[in-house]
Amino acid sequence: MSSNPQIPNPHLQSSSSQSLNFGSKGLRHGSDSEGFSMSRRDLNDDDARLVYVNDPLTTNETFEFSGNSIRTGKYSVITFLPRNLFEQFHRVAYMYFLIIAILNQLPQLAVFGRGASILPLASVLFVTAVKDAYEDWRRHKSDKIENNRMASVLVDHRFQHKKWKDIQVGEVVKVSANETIPCDIVLLSTSDPTGVAYVQTINLDGESNLKTRYAKQETLSRVPEKDFINGLIRSEKPNRNIYGFQANMEIDGKRVSLGPSNIILRGCVIKNTDWTVGVVVYAGRETKAMLNNSGAPSKRSRLETHMNQEIMLLSFFLVTLCVIVSACAGVWLRRHQDELDIMQFYRRKDYSEGQVENYNYYGLGMEIFFSFLMSVIVFQIMIPISLYISMELVRVGQAYFMIRDDKMFDAASNTRFQCRALNINEDLGQIKYVFSDKTGTLTENKMEFQFASISGVDYSGEKTEFYGEQGGYSIQVNGEIWRPKIKVQVDPKLLKLSKTRDDSISSKEIYDFFLALAACNTIVPIVVNASNPNEKLVDYQGESPDEQALVYAAAAYGFMLIERTSGHIVIDIQGERQRFNVLGMHEFDSDRKRMSVILGYPDSTVKVFVKGADTSMFKIIDESLNVDVVRATEAHLHSYSSIGLRTLVVGMRALSVSEFDTWQTSYEIASTALMGRAGLLRKVAINLENNLNLLGASAIEDRLQKGVPEAIESLRKANIKVWVLTGDKQETAISIGYSSKLLTSKMSQIIINNNSKMSCKKSLEDALITSRNVINVTHASEDDASSVALIIDGTSLVYILDSELEEQLFELASKCAVVLCCRVAPLQKAGIVALIKKRTDDMSLAIGDGANDVSMIQMADVGVGISGQEGRQAVMASDFAMGQFRFLVPLLLVHGHWNYQRMAYMILYNFYRNALFVLVLFWYVLYTGFTLTTAITEWSSVLYSIIYTAIPTIVIGILDKDLGRKSLMTYPQLYGSGQRKESYNAKLFWVTMVDTLWQSVVAFFIPVLAYWKSDIDGSSLGDLWTLAVVFMVNIHLAMDVIRWTWISHASVWGSIIATCICVIIIDALPMLPGYWAIFNLAGSGLFWICLLGVLIASMIPRFVVKMFMQHCKPCDLQIAREAEKFRNSMEITRSGEIEMNLPHR
């Protein structure tokens, strides 16, 4: 569900895998549900999909279920053209082109020739179609490979090879070890006698650890070839929730329930299991993997939103120009009303036929209307439609460089930066708020067991080396030495105690504590070969890193989990193998915040072990048993969490026979329910988990990622507010805050922990006053930034968010340098992001790695996923994904800055470029009796934005750098230019437009006045204007290029040359009126003098303003640029003890 980007609902996730995750993502039911038939039928046949096992014919009889062939490609050869065109014309921009082209086809309005009028649209369509076709071809290729893979399918009681695309729903498929699952199958049996299969889901969610899936007791013993399984599966309709599955199976008259642990999804790989047999329930595009194959979320960048406002303005200009032209045309026609009939250049009357009629004249009103439409056609490029395509290309280019940046490559996880959203690159340059998750984002999410508190005794003494010379605890199995894969530092005192077995209470409690750590989890031990042939390593695979750490710790202290099946676990306790039946398990959920396992001892006693977060555990501890132990444990927990450790509390209770029976009955009812199963199970669990004995608590360290303090320091210098939103305890959060330099000792902390709305209100008001005072004091005394840190917990947020208190919280938070939210639920994270988003115009970025961050990532303007330890849901929902938190600094400060500067400049430049051309056309129209003649040939006006000026702006938009990486990283403050919108704002837009007006006046009137009363012809003057305008826009661009690489040189000068070539070619066609004009023109001195005069005169105002601003009001970027260039020479002159020669002296 959470991998579906459209439904931000991760709190429904069966396991949120946040800091307190020790549950499994798969439901697991006891093996003893045999013979139980459902009392409730809550899956209607109408809603269900009926799958007859091993009977694809009946299965597909009534409903045509999708076959297993997949098509990610959108088009086929035949459908490509219509479908691609249809999709392209969904964009407004293309519709605009189309309408203009159609208008131009009307004979009365034919401004351009057929070819010329269709060219812009055609070229845009063509470029896009080529891009789409290439992408689709690649998809088709991979589809073909997928579809033709082989699988072995049960046909006529024999497994035969069949292509993937031929597999049908209802068929029985056999998959061997290391093979990929071709479609979603429900497990029937596996090579393992207990029906366990291990799968790797890396293709599905990126998690590399193995997950366990189970075949049902009822089917696992059957051999499909001989023993015909005749069952009926009722499953829910195909959906995209990869962590949920509800179905039941009728077999031999019994009905058994099926859950997510019984299904293996397409794309998973079977590991450590020789073979598995399953029945296909979803195939092809109905598999969960394919349903999740949706594109990246689409957001629109802030810059583009602003740009659209300016485009509205430009449309207004366009309409104004057209109104002026058509009104003038009307006046002109009116004034010459009587002369039009025989006027040589109008000739309203057609005398060629017998009777004299008006030729091509439809009355004054229509003429005005036509000239309006014609002026729209002529001035169409005032709206820079090509800008949208240029922007797309530029973003692709920018993304290419971001992905290729080896400063953002994470060697540890071997992941590159990923650009998932292609249209918000430039937003990265304007971020004001960063909302960060803690676990896995700031920290590594590699858990290491540190301390334990067992029945009130704290074992946090000196850590020794690894135990013994052999390197940790090991056991002998069949002459081989088995040892845990990861070694854990141990406390010698506790180790000694754990080895002594006597009947003392403390020894028993230590025994139970470690047994709980080893048993109460979903970890699967996998035995792998070690380098030493006599040695085997036990690798604990599981979904929660906390659980892994605990099991490794238990193993280090001599409680080594060596086998787990659906029905039992085997634990080697100090060299003695013991087998426990797992009678039931209540997995972790975010409401209970704990999990429990019911173990049947060899001596047939039954005990329930529970572990969970302290808050949830202390509620269900039987305090009457031992108050002192509880108090002591609480104290230890406090001290652990204050040094940034993650804590868990473990409890236990023995179950009487009657208690066990009651529980078992209700457990079975709940676990076979098809609807509301999770809720029923939760109820059962809550009834069971009470009056526990407190065994102890564990403390796990989650180390900070490399470079996090430095990264946070940089972000803060860049005036980005970093908020940390975590599910951890307040003490843990604060200590991580200190170690990541988010909090400093100089800061005054405001802590809000409240349990009611009233108290929240009061503490907010107090906090506001305090913060004001603190800020005033720091202002008076120190020049350090205001340093108030707000720490608020999830409970208080419940009362504040979505109430009138939000306003106060916002006011307070905006005064604080740091905000730490602890104990927050996933949806609250999104709420906090929304709090900022609603109230300010500032851009926000959310970064996280887990399913619980999905809502926040989608809420923020920019979502960044960490592709780390936890699943890939965050990455799937994100716009950008990367391996480490510290890459945020180059991402924002370097790439974000560049992207913003480039894109902002490109937009303004495109406005200028097109408006200049339109204005030159417009001025000329004023000299043609307002009849929309263009001196510039129609081909040149069409090619203007396609060939003459298109490439440099794209190249500069991708490649130009205002500052080097080093300067941007050394001075994070330079990032402020993006936050202050310095490169694109209304003022700049208007300045650009005024400049455009001036340049167009120069470009038009200098040649007009120079050639006034001469025998110049229209084509020659048109060529002069074409060249002048193209040279001007390229020189204008050249003046603003900051870094000239050979590519920029080639593109700018290349397009000037290309223009000349095009003009020459156009003028070498004898069927055009302007034949040979450019050659005659270039032979005259006046042409060159005009051109030079136009270029210089048009650029002077811009140059003067630019130089003046550069010198008198230099912006930070300017100074940094100068420093970048002159710093070296300065240092050299200084070392030589020569006074720096200032350039102006």
Place this chain on the structure above:
Amino acid sequence: MNNATPPTNSTSAEPPDSSSPRRNSKRPKYSRFTQQELPACKPILTPRWVISAFMLVTIVFVPIGLASLFASRDVVEIVNRYDEYCAPSGSRSDKVRFIQSDADKTCNRTLTVPKHMKRPIYVYYQLDNFYQNHRRYVKSRSDQQLRNRNDENDTSTCKPEDTVNGTTIVPCGLVAWSMFNDTFSFSTNNNVQLPITKRGISWKSDRDHKFGKDVFPKNFQNGSLIGGAHLNESIPLSAQEDLIVWMRTAALPTFRKLYGKIEMDLRAGDTINVIMQNNYNTYSFNGKKKLVLSTASWLGGKNNFIGIAYLAVGGLCFVLAMTFTIIYLVKPRRLGDPSYLSWNRSPGGH
């Protein structure tokens, strides 16, 4: 501008640790291009450069401006408006009636040469307020037909002058139809005829490629409304230079077209008698007709604008150079001094 050295290839230029055991590493392949570290020139306009640029413009523009002015001054130009004089005084409709009638339209004008005029002396006619760039007009021609005899019927664009009585007009279209048809002949005051060369007044490229040597006028001016000149049907279009000149439609509503050249010097004070046929109807739309005799400079005709503009730009740049010098002297700023950075300038300013 200063050419920057390529960026320092310090830490960043080191190749990634190739010793890494990871074979299938996805580490992006290092190249200066992908790391956006291509050698680049980073021009920064220091005060020195700014002032030099302005001075350079001054140095280039002022001489060109002066040269243009001198060239323009040396051009001798005689402009004579004759449409008013050559038509009976009265209302506009009288004039229109006159020009449309069959009356004798011969008209005599006397011009005085103000200054010595070196040959060649170009004879132009100038039309004012005649929109040869009007959309209806410029489109009404067929370049195919002009060029190629086989495309004679390619007259779809020529309406309403495409056919007459069902037969094709060559050359078709309003442009050709409205061809100027006043004629001028010149003689000095002692009645010596001044020969006018009418060869070579059009572009050679037009004669050679644009107007066909085998295309002859046909049905031209046979309609009920005569727009202008008649053409000799025995001369191919490529030799009808007046037509070729006329068909190069002017860019602006006030334009001159070359009528011919006088290959003789004229002395100052000479008087020239012009005998003209005032045929062309500009009266119906208040157009003006002028006869222009002009010598030419390297820059063309008499036009002071370019000279003045160049002097103005050159002068402005000189002023700007001075202004910037003063600014730089009065308010110097050390380039790249970090103390100018905004966060260093205003302590505690966040």
